Amino acid sequence: MKWSTGYLFTLREAPTDAEIPSHILMVRGGYMRKLAPGIFTYGPLLLRALRKFEGIVRDELNKRGAIEILMPMVQPRELWEETNRWTEMGDGLQKLKNRNGHDFCLGATHEEVVTDFVRSDVKSYRDLPVNLYQVQTKFRDEIRPRFGLMRGREFIMKDAYSFDIDNEGAQKSYKLMFEAYSAIFSRLGANFRVVQADSGNIGGNQSQEFHILADSGEDQLFVSEESDFAANSEVCPAIDSWVAKPPVDELPTEEFATPGLKTIDELAKSLKMKPNQLVKTLFFSASDDPKVIKPIAVVLRGGDEVNPIKLKNHFKLANAPALLNDEEVVKATGASPGSCGPVGLKIPVIMDNGMQKKQNYIVGANKDGFHLKNVNHGRDFTPTAFADLRMTKEGDASPDGKGKLKAYRGIEVGHIFYLGTKYSAKMDAKYLAQDQSQRPIEMGCYGIGVSRTVQAVIEQNHDKDGIIWPVSIAPFHVHLCVLDPDNAEVMELANRYYAELNERGIEVLMDDRTERPGVKFKDADLLGMPMRVNLGARGLQAGEVELIDRKTKNLEKVQPGATVEKIQAWFKEQMKKDAKN
Ligand code: ATP
Numbered sequence: 001m002k003w004s005t006g007y008l009f010t011l012r013e014a015p016t017d018a019e020i021p022s023h024i025l026m027v028r029g030g031y032m033r034k035l036a037p038g039i040f041t042y043g044p045l046l047l048r049a050l051r052k053f054e055g056i057v058r059d060e061l062n063k064r065g066a067i068e069i070l071m072p073m074v075q076p077r078e079l080w081e082e083t084n085r086w087t088e089m090g091d092g093l094q095k096l097k098n099r100n101g102h103d104f105c106l107g108a109t110h111e112e113v114v115t116d117f118v119r120s121d122v123k124s125y126r127d128l129p130v131n132l133y134q135v136q137t138k139f140r141d142e143i144r145p146r147f148g149l150m151r152g153r154e155f156i157m158k159d160a161y162s163f164d165i166d167n168e169g170a171q172k173s174y175k176l177m178f179e180a181y182s183a184i185f186s187r188l189g190a191n192f193r194v195v196q197a198d199s200g201n202i203g204g205n206q207s208q209e210f211h212i213l214a215d216s217g218e219d220q221l222f223v224s225e226e227s228d229f230a231a232n233s234e235v236c237p238a239i240d241s242w243v244a245k246p247p248v249d250e251l252p253t254e255e256f257a258t259p260g261l262k263t264i265d266e267l268a269k270s271l272k273m274k275p276n277q278l279v280k281t282l283f284f285s286a287s288d289d290p291k292v293i294k295p296i297a298v299v300l301r302g303g304d305e306v307n308p309i310k311l312k313n314h315f316k317l318a319n320a321p322a323l324l325n326d327e328e329v330v331k332a333t334g335a336s337p338g339s340c341g342p343v344g345l346k347i348p349v350i351m352d353n354g355m356q357k358k359q360n361y362i363v364g365a366n367k368d369g370f371h372l373k374n375v376n377h378g379r380d381f382t383p384t385a386f387a388d389l390r391m392t393k394e395g396d397a398s399p400d401g402k403g404k405l406k407a408y409r410g411i412e413v414g415h416i417f418y419l420g421t422k423y424s425a426k427m428d429a430k431y432l433a434q435d436q437s438q439r440p441i442e443m444g445c446y447g448i449g450v451s452r453t454v455q456a457v458i459e460q461n462h463d464k465d466g467i468i469w470p471v472s473i474a475p476f477h478v479h480l481c482v483l484d485p486d487n488a489e490v491m492e493l494a495n496r497y498y499a500e501l502n503e504r505g506i507e508v509l510m511d512d513r514t515e516r517p518g519v520k521f522k523d524a525d526l527l528g529m530p531m532r533v534n535l536g537a538r539g540l541q542a543g544e545v546e547l548i549d550r551k552t553k554n555l556e557k558v559q560p561g562a563t564v565e566k567i568q569a570w571f572k573e574q575m576k577k578d579a580k581n
């Protein structure tokens with residue numbers, strides 16, 4: 001592509017709604033433009049990077065026998081009713097009506113559609129196993145789209161679905177996709193981790209996420225310092241790394257006035273205690289239907305936080321339960337939030353495991369402006385259950401008993417699930433087994449956020465001047481800065497390089513604008529192609545052309561006649577290095 005005839009617009013200023021480096025750089029580089037919140041037009045450079053990444057994805061999946069198809073974006077309600085996800089998916093599922101008043105939704109994920117496809121064709125064990133995938137636009141009406149392509153409403157996903165005759169086959173398919181994903185993210189040169197994960201709305205009971213590590217990542221990951229244990233904080237079991245004190249005598253309960261003290265911090269300050277010496281009670285609705293309130297109380301140490309995903313899984317809900325509002329808390333306890341506790345409640349009381357050995361603690365008295373001290377579970381109230389409900393913290397013990405946990409931030413770029421027969425059973429997707437019985441097909445599903453990954457790569461590979469593309473998905477390989485485009489000799493040589501490099505498969509973005517060199521260098525650094533070539537009249541006179549490595553900024557001067565060979569050799573070397581990663 002030549003700048004003069006291409007479509008390239010860079011900006012000096014970052015847009016105000018871009019908060020993280022990758023988003024800022026992509027907008028400044030003209031890689032994309034926002035149409036509406038979470039909805040973007042991809043410019044020509046971004047599209048090239050996306051297509052290259054899709055190429056890597058296709059390559060690794062095709063190698064392992066997966067077959068590409070393309071499913072519809074607009075999907076009928078009836079199909080989603082079969083699995084109850086028309087309701088379960090909540091408002092994230094974008095619904096619409098056609099002119100006849102029929103309900104449809106935009107594809108947020110395609111388990112229903114692909115299962116419908118397969119049940120209409122697959123009849124016998126001979127037709128299995130099969131793994132079908134697509135690369136397609138997805139739509140999710142995310143509550144808070146942000147960080148550009150990281151959390152978009154419209155985004156590109158690769159989704160694959162495996163169909164097997166039994167669990168053994170399904171496990172094999174899962175393992176194959178695990179390998180494919182590891183190969184895909186390695187080819188980006190990305191620093192990534194695989195962690196145990198929650199299955200969310202997709203379901204099933206075994207899933208792993210692939211995360212590109214970055215400070216701006218939305219997810220917190222816990223990794224053992226001594227073993228290969230790694231989990232998303234959403235599901236990471238919380239285990240104290242210290243041993244609880246031996247038991248003491250239970251003291252008589254006393255009520256005391258705490259006027260105006262509502263939060264744990266206020267109470268701790270007034271009582272001159274640490275938050276963890278106090279106990280807090282929070283109230284949620286353990287129901288998937290927002291119209292039906294099922295109040296429950298969760299009791300945990302004052303310094304701990306509730307993990308909503310653990311709560312969701314404890315109650316086998318489709319979505320994380322909502323906190324009760326003040327009015328609903330008063331209805332459930334008789335007191336305002338801040339004065340509530342577990343004693344005398346008529347609703348289920350679930351206690352975090354961290355409370356098990358706690359004694360003689362302080363809780364709200366369920367009477368405005370009062371608390372109780374020396375409260376003990378078992379004696380003063382009976383908990384419905386103990387469970388692991390709190391957020392894990394850095395320094396907690398690793399759940400496999402080996403070492404302590406260290407926290408990282410990650411961007412979830414891939415997610416693989418073993419589904420079992422969750423969809424096939426509900427949707428009646430069966431096959432005829434060898435013993436002539438009809439059996440539900442065993443499934444797995446596997447997603448990669450294609451557009452999110454490309455931005456995550458930038459988040460991991462940039463400096464203060466701009467993007468630093470890995471060769472594997474760089475929109476172009478070489479950024480050729482023609483410093484004196486009005487000089488006929490220079491322009492002729494530039495055109496020759498352009499043609500010869502392209503012929504050898506080295507893609508060139510040629511800046512042939514009439515602009516000052518400084519402007520061109522800034523843009524080249526911003527756009528981030530792996531190598532910049534400076535070609536100008538003064539250099540030619542001295543018999544040299546400059547090659548600059550975008551990553552190291554290392555500058556090499558070469559003879560004009562040797563430039564093409566040198567560049568080719570450099571890229572060969574780079575690709576060899578990448579292949580080793
Ligand atoms: P998240 O937890 O980030 O909301 P998810 O678990 O809902 O994602 P999946 O249903 O597992 O996502 O989708 C597969 C992949 O699609 C994810 O691993 C992620 O890379 C990508 N993805 C999901 N939601 C978005 C989004 N709003 N914008 C961009 N990519 C997304």
Ligand code: MG
Binds near residue numbers: 200209412415
């Ligand atoms: Mg996910």
